[in-house]
Amino acid sequence: MMEVNREDYEALKDDLFDGRLHSSTSKKQFFKDGLLIPSMILVLLLWGTIVLLKVVPILTAQEIRDHGRLGSHRNFYNQNGGKALNSRHTKDGSLKISFENVRNNTFKPKLQSLQWLRVLDFETNDRGLFMTVSNDTYMVKSVHDKEYCQILYQGKDITIHGTAYKIDSLVASPDLKRLLIRTNSVANWRHSYFGTYYIYEIEDSEFYKISDNIAVAQWSPNSIDISFVQDNDLYIYSTETHSISKKITKDGSENIFNGKPDWVYEEEVLESDTALWWSPNGKFIAFFKTLEDKVKEIVIPYYVQNEINHTNGNDLYPEMRSIKYPKAGTSNPEVDVWVYSLEEDRSYPVNINKEHRSNPLLITELFWVNENTFVTKVSDRSSDVLTVLTVDAITQDVNTARNDPAEESWWEITHDTKVVPKNPSKGRDTDGYIDIIPVDGYNHLVYYKSYQDSEPIILTTGNWEVTSDAISFDQENDRLYFIATKKSSVERHLYYIHLSKPGKVHAVTDTDMDGVFSVSFSPGNRFVLLTYRGPDIPYQKIIDLRSKQKDHHTRGNIIGETLYYLEKNDELRHNLLRYSVPEKSFDELYLGMDDNGQDIIVNSFEILPNDFNPELRNHYPVFFFAYGGPNSQQVIKTFSVGFNEVIASQLNAIVVCVDGRGTGFKGKKFRSIVRDNLGDYEARDQISAASIYGGKSYVNAEKISLFGWSYGGYLTLKTLEKDAGEHFKYGISVAPVTDWSLYDSIYTERYMHTPQENIDGYDNSNVANVKNIGKCKRLLIMHGSGDDNVHVQNTMIVLDKFNSNNVANYDMMIFPDSSHAIKYHNANRIVYDKMLDWTRQAFNGDFETYN
Structure with missing residues (x-):
């Protein structure tokens, strides 16, 4: 949510009389007899003295400081409790929630993220490697081996020819020999940036500049090549020669995007700055080519980007920025998938929109199911019918696997499909995938044993839903992990099923307690960063899901061994003791x-x-x-x-x-x-x-x-x-x-x-x-x-x-x-x-x- 904050003044209004004196008639009667006045004054003096003696001992040092700083007009005393009633304190003296203490992050839980490393042997040897930063040192650590540490780079800046540049992004190659570093970042849209990219050779401690004004840069699985987008054209940079080895496209312009989404695809479809996907072996790149020549523009004036120069007349006019923005019913961008072969140095279109030029289809998801084949999901512009296509990158064959109507609803755009590779020893003779589709009116997991299948195996059912937060498949244990609302639609718990045993759902987190959990799995799916987000104070811990040991005290998970806590938020818990939430x-x-x-x-x-x-x-x-x-x-x-x-x-x-x-x-x-x-x-x-x-x-x-x-x-x-x-x-x-x-x-x-x-x-x-x-x-x-x-x-x-x-x-x-x-x-x-x-x-x- 958006941040809030500011200490504000709003004294609580409280009645000075109890309920028996609320009636104006009773008050008039009380004061009617003048003989009662002297007695009344005496009683009030005695009562006031007693109240004062009761109040003074319980004032805290903080309250005294607050009184002096805020002024006496900010404090009012209540007949029942003697405590100050104002915008800072409750009747029992606890501090109230204000913008001041929200904006200074008094109540903000600390939550960390792990940049899991998809190293070359992650499938057979999941050590739970991740990259972290401590004291401006980038290092690789292991959740399995606390002693393991590999230093990647030390410093928050890089120095090139005597000039320091702040590190805005750092991504290690899969073999952990090189770093891809972005500096001079300029924000574009919600998810996208432009920046200058460098390669850092760890062994030689040498920097190599790729180029300026790069929109997207991504490692190949081979740890040698890097694909990047500049001026809407797609390139490959080789770390062997430290030079651009290929310029894949040559038609990039303000109306043609290659490997990078336009505004509406970044915002509404991909929710990312990237529209290119390497094949698992690094031999192919699938990428979007987006044509925007028919998309109309919205021009947004910016008034206060620069101070007006009254001397030379500069900046007297607003800066006008134009965005291709398709409004409802107007022309959409025309997007197609292209495939580039590194070995053959050629590219070709899949021609998904060949027959839909006047009314382009939406291409909503793309994922590789094996080294040579990818699956892409497309729909009509109103998301009434979902079509799943399979594409062979070698033969260029395109086949329709399934056509699914939404049936009085719509298809949400998702990115939660999980590949299940073939494994004959486990009874899986073909590459398939896990998807989420409506089953009896609720979103559930289904398994397409082959990526060419049109009918799935239904894995979960019931009047609850599987969310798209996380789906992870542990090949070794045949476990499919997922987040669902099985207990309550306002909670999120982690569950698993055995792929070979559909329908039998096992809880990983403790469903006897209210909870909202999110997860991040290591690439081999052995370890998980479990984040408890509420309703109590959040915490995070690392769990070994394959361990035969169990926690002595259940907290969050009932399956797996807790290796250690990443964050307990003890400081937040301590801070809350002073406040009345x-x-x-x-x-x-x-x-x-x-x-x-x-x-x-x-x-x-x-x-x-x-x-x-x-x-x-x-x-x-x-x-x-x-x-x-x-x-x-x-x-x-x-x-x-x-x-x-x-x-x-x-x-x-x-x-x-x-x-x-x-x-x-x-x-x-x-x-x-x-x-x-x-x-x-x-x-x-x-x-x-x-x-x-x-x-x-x-x-x-x-x-x-x-x-x-x-x-x-x-x-x-x-x-x-x-x-x-x-x-x-x-x-x-x-x-x-x-x-x-x-x-x-x-x-x-x-x-x-x-x-x-x-x-x-x-x-x-x-x-x-x-x-x-x-x-x-x-x-x-x-x-x-x-x-x-x-x-x-x-x-x-x-x-x-x-x-x-x-x-x-x-x-x-x-x-x-x-x-x-x-x-x-x-x-x-x-x-x-x-x-x-x-x-x-x-x-x-x-x-x-x-x-």
Whole structure:
């Protein structure tokens, strides 16, 4: 999630009288008789003295310092406990959660990553080698042998001809003899960079420059060759001659990409900066060739990249940056797969799009199943039908293995396919692969024994789902490891099955305890970095899954031997002792029945403010947080202390998150209902949840708000539009889509088809009835002007609708040159400060006069 932070001032309001004196009549009666006044004064003096004596001994040194620094006007005393009630302390004296202690990482768990090394003998001798950095020293270590250490490089910089360059990226060759180093990095899009690359020969301690302005660089499995992309052309650099040995393509241009994705493929398809794949033996490269000549451009002005020079007139005009960006229904990039043979020094196209030039297919995944054959997944542009093709790199034969319709749903783009190599001794006579497909309405593991098979062996079933977080196959033990929601849709546990025994699922992590786990396997799948992410304080440890030893005390895993902890987060656990973190609980909400008479049950969590008192009446505001995009999930039992907890602590508010219909991990039917009609069911479910909370006796139904960012910003506007001020009185919408024809084609058409096919759906899904939004008390809308993902055009169009319909109950902030994350020039701090301050004003009733 986005970072939050800032110490804020919001003194808690508490009653000075207990319940018996709340009645104005009783207070008048008490003061009516003048004879009672002297007695009353005496009693109050005695009572005050006693209270003071009780209070003074329990003040801590920190509280005294806080009192002096903040000023006495920030401290109020409660009749019951004597403790300060303000934005810093709870009634028992514990510190509250604030932006100050969130932004200084007081509650941020330390989590490490391992760069596992896929060395040459990893399949037969998995030593669990990984690269790590300590005291600016890059070294290879082994999780199996703590004494093993191979130094690769010492220093955070490299020095070339007397000039030092910071190391931005370092990747070792598979034989650990050379390093590929990137410096002078310049960010491009979400995943991509340009930089200068060098080769470092470890034995000779020599540097060799490859070139500047390289977009992608990747080791061959042979540890000699490096493929790289420069100016959208694909090259091979040889470390034997330390020179460019081949220029594979010559047509790279602003409209033709080789080996590198364009904007939409990087963002929505590959989720990577790389569109090339070496064969296992290093004899072939499969790569994407992308033609963008038909893709229209979005031009984004950047206003504050440079200071204006008033003397010579430089930088008086905005810097205009153009991106090829296919909006819904417009021309997509035309992508095809090409194959290059190093031995024959020739390349050829697979011609996947030969018959689809006017309406290119999406090529969503590519993986090699053996030394000469790869599999690629393609779909139509609306992801209705998935086609799996096999390609022989030697014969150039292309065959269709299967065609699978989505059946009233869509195919999500995934990268979780796992190759299962042939092994006759294990009964595997052909190379195959593991995939995830819907089985009886839930995503499950299936096994295609041959990559040419059209019908799979079903490995798992049930009303739960296998996620795409990690799939790993241990060939030695015939174990297939995977993460799944078998226990609960808001948890993630590690399981395994024997490939030869489908259906029998074994838990690796302790399912008797709530948990969200993620994993990273060593290349030989013997060792695993197990990361526990919540709901308690996260920790990490290394496990030997093949060890016959068992842990003496179960913590996380019930299978495998814990070798050591990589991170325990003891410092975080100690820090939390000083704070009162608002209580967070998970539940399932019943939202009534759908149009077919079926129960609507959704996942939710709520965070209660400090010192929550359910006996209060019409008291607590409610702050709803939503994302709600198709197949997404926000309600999951991970550890976090951030913006939501700040809202609960500082504003004395209940925070609620509801994953309504359309979100993931509750089955195909639950998520697919939103197809072709985004914004309808999602908004209905937020309104139903608000109605439930508005009916609670301790909730102030006039102070219910909704906040969302990106798809959540869109959902905020659609919910306010549908609700028309009945339940949600306030809303915060950040970087919202407001018209789905403005968003990128690959994401949008997966859920909406094209506008040409579904014009009514687009009309209904857009933010249109702004007069209904005008019926809420107040709206805050914010956007970054440099957003290359959700263009600020979306916000400008809805603002124009506000103006045209005389809707004026909104506040607006634009963040110059900020991208979708809104971080440029301190913007991330400001955007969260604004949301907190604005919400405080809303809950204080400061906007009541606007309506």
